[in-house]
Amino acid sequence: MPLLSVRNLNVEYRLPDLKIAVKALKGVSMDINKGEIVSIVGESGSGKSTLALAIMRMLKPPAVIKGGNVYYNGVDLLSLSEHEFNLKYKWVKVSMVPQASQNIFNPTMRVKDHFLDTARAHGISDEADVLKRASEVLEFTKLDPARVFNLYPHQLSGGMKQRVAIALSLLLNPELVIMDEPTAALDVVTQMEILKLVKMINEELGTTIIFITHDISIVPMVASRVIVLYNGEVMEIGATEDVIIDPKHPYTKALVQSTPSLSSSPEEVRPIPGEPPNPLEDIQGCPFWPRCQYAMDVCKVEKPREYNINGRVVRCHLYEK
Amino acid sequence: MRSDEYLIELRDVCVYFTERVGLFGKRVTKALDHVNLGIRDNDVIAVVGESGAGKTTMGRVILGLQRPTSGLALFKGKDIYSLRGREFEEFRRSVQWVPQDPYSSLDPSLTVGEQLMAPIRRWNPKVNAETRAEELLRLVGLVPPSFYMNKYPHQLSGGQRQRVAIARSLASNPRLIVADEPVTMIDSSLRIGFINTFIELMHRSSLSLVFITHDLALARILLLKSGRGRVVILRNGRIVEEGDINEIISNPKDEYTKVLINAAPDLKRWLKNREEGV
Numbered sequence: 001m002p003l004l005s006v007r008n009l010n011v012e013y014r015l016p017d018l019k020i021a022v023k024a025l026k027g028v029s030m031d032i033n034k035g036e037i038v039s040i041v042g043e044s045g046s047g048k049s050t051l052a053l054a055i056m057r058m059l060k061p062p063a064v065i066k067g068g069n070v071y072y073n074g075v076d077l078l079s080l081s082e083h084e085f086n087l088k089y090k091w092v093k094v095s096m097v098p099q100a101s102q103n104i105f106n107p108t109m110r111v112k113d114h115f116l117d118t119a120r121a122h123g124i125s126d127e128a129d130v131l132k133r134a135s136e137v138l139e140f141t142k143l144d145p146a147r148v149f150n151l152y153p154h155q156l157s158g159g160m161k162q163r164v165a166i167a168l169s170l171l172l173n174p175e176l177v178i179m180d181e182p183t184a185a186l187d188v189v190t191q192m193e194i195l196k197l198v199k200m201i202n203e204e205l206g207t208t209i210i211f212i213t214h215d216i217s218i219v220p221m222v223a224s225r226v227i228v229l230y231n232g233e234v235m236e237i238g239a240t241e242d243v244i245i246d247p248k249h250p251y252t253k254a255l256v257q258s259t260p261s262l263s264s265s266p267e268e269v270r271p272i273p274g275e276p277p278n279p280l281e282d283i284q285g286c287p288f289w290p291r292c293q294y295a296m297d298v299c300k301v302e303k304p305r306e307y308n309i310n311g312r313v314v315r316c317h318l319y320e321k
Numbered sequence: 322m323r324s325d326e327y328l329i330e331l332r333d334v335c336v337y338f339t340e341r342v343g344l345f346g347k348r349v350t351k352a353l354d355h356v357n358l359g360i361r362d363n364d365v366i367a368v369v370g371e372s373g374a375g376k377t378t379m380g381r382v383i384l385g386l387q388r389p390t391s392g393l394a395l396f397k398g399k400d401i402y403s404l405r406g407r408e409f410e411e412f413r414r415s416v417q418w419v420p421q422d423p424y425s426s427l428d429p430s431l432t433v434g435e436q437l438m439a440p441i442r443r444w445n446p447k448v449n450a451e452t453r454a455e456e457l458l459r460l461v462g463l464v465p466p467s468f469y470m471n472k473y474p475h476q477l478s479g480g481q482r483q484r485v486a487i488a489r490s491l492a493s494n495p496r497l498i499v500a501d502e503p504v505t506m507i508d509s510s511l512r513i514g515f516i517n518t519f520i521e522l523m524h525r526s527s528l529s530l531v532f533i534t535h536d537l538a539l540a541r542i543l544l545l546k547s548g549r550g551r552v553v554i555l556r557n558g559r560i561v562e563e564g565d566i567n568e569i570i571s572n573p574k575d576e577y578t579k580v581l582i583n584a585a586p587d588l589k590r591w592l593k594n595r596e597e598g599v
Contacts (some may be wrong), residue, residue, distance in 0.1 A: 271515075
């Protein structure tokens with residue numbers, strides 16, 4: 001049994017002014033196995049953060065879950081009472097490093113107080129205990145607790161803030177950590193260090209990690225499997241190597257092709273044609289067809305089903321036999 | 322080379338920021354430290370470095386927005402800060418800026434057409450502003466222009482906004498554009514398209530480009546596609562390396578350049594290492 005299993009998840013943002021609902025996630029299904037690092041790749045508006053927040057039950061209106069299940073070890077997290085979820089799962093089993101960790105800290109609180117505050121929110125009030133545990137996780141993220149405990153957020157560099165955010169997510173020793181764009185605002189050198197840290201957490205603590213990013217070029221540096229999202233739908237799921245060497249879905253193919261390497265020839269790097277989908281417009285059929293060079297008539301009317309090709313999940317009509 | 326052959330020349334430019342520490346102490350941050358750079362017509366220069374390296378400060382000095390602490394910033398051989406009247410007008414018209422963040426640099430209360438027509442009227446009072454605005458939109462690939470003229474920035478995607486920002490920078494018919502990390506806010510699949518827009522602009526008219534980025538791979542594609550230009554690697558306010566991008570990537574002289582190259586995420590290198598079992 002997978003550790004986390006998302007089944008047919010649908011999330012909408014209701015916009016009362018416009019009298020419409022924007023569908024952010026449309027029937028998303030995926031499995032996360034214990035002990036692995038899985039990367040969710042998608043561009044802005046593809047639903048990555050919505051998915052993370054839905055799993056954490058942190059979606060707020062106007063977002064509404066319109067159906068689907070999130071099973072954690074077989075228990076549907078969405079059916080639990082909020083009290084039970086907060087007590088038994090949130091941060092205890094599943095925690096999160098939110099997007100833009102640069103700005104998640106309270107500017108008036110020292111680093112130490114952020115740890116105490118988090119613990120208190122989960123009913124743990126023994127300060128000495130919490131600080132001992134906080135020291136452990138900070139040391140693990142290569143920060144010196146004695147030094148950073150008394151610093152305010154503005155005294156930390158971007159990379160240090162990211163490390164503190166990661167340490168906070170590890171405070172209650174969770175089995176699964178969802179990291180939302182943990183390297184987004186960092187330069188390449190700091191990014192490399194954070195990627196190494198993510199791998200180390202996985203290898204040494206055995207923590208399962210969902211690594212959300214918009215940048216496919218960093219995926220092979222951390223994740224063994226990758227899930228490709230586009231416009232709120234899963235396009236492709238597979239082992240990182242397979243997906244990058246031989247992408248099956250035209251979107252994945254185009255995404256890999258649009259990513260320059262230090263040795264690419266200018267001709268082989270090509271942008272994905274067209275514009276990203278407008279979230280206010282509901283695209284009939286496959287969401288990628290307006291930009292897809294292989295689009296057929298069927299793509300414009302019918303959503304592709306899930307095809308299984310050698311352990312790979314692909315949702316594309318090209319694979320209909 | 323005579324210095325008036327450069328459009329813009331930075332000569333031994335230092336920019337130091339002094340911060341007070343405590344009552345009597347002060348701390349000096351060297352944002353640029355003895356930088357020399359010459360930009361000619363039709364030049365393409367990619368400025369690469371990590372955050373805090375001084376990239377944006379360099380852009381601001383070129384634009385005349387940041388006065389050097391010492392050294393000179395020259396426009397056609399003359400100190401930018403000695404320019405008066407017509408000469409200053411010519412400098413302003415000739416050197417324009419595409420800011421980093423198209424979400425905050427466009428006026429949310431103005432339509433795309435209005436954002437473009439204001440600078441057109443400022444610089445070319447004689448031309449029909451509306452026709453020229455549509456021309457600029459076509460130039461940056463926003464077609465049909467009539468579709469975009471009456472739209473507000475919030476109705477556009479990040480990539481479209483970025484194109485509007487480029488179109489606006491072209492309103493004065495500049496000879497040099499300083500683009501400060503213009504792609505960080507847009508999706509990776511559109512970045513190459515954005516580079517192509519610049520390449521096309523440079524093919525059509527005489528235009529120089531200073532492209533500030535932390536992405537070495539993207540800088541390389543820009544330089545190779547434009548078929549000219551060079552890369553400048555900045556570290557702690559100093560130019561540590563300057564020259565042909567392929568030469569620098571395959572044979573970096575500076576330790577820091579090596580670090581940048583090794584840290585750059587690279588799918589092809591990853592595949593190669595995997596095949597070789599590294």
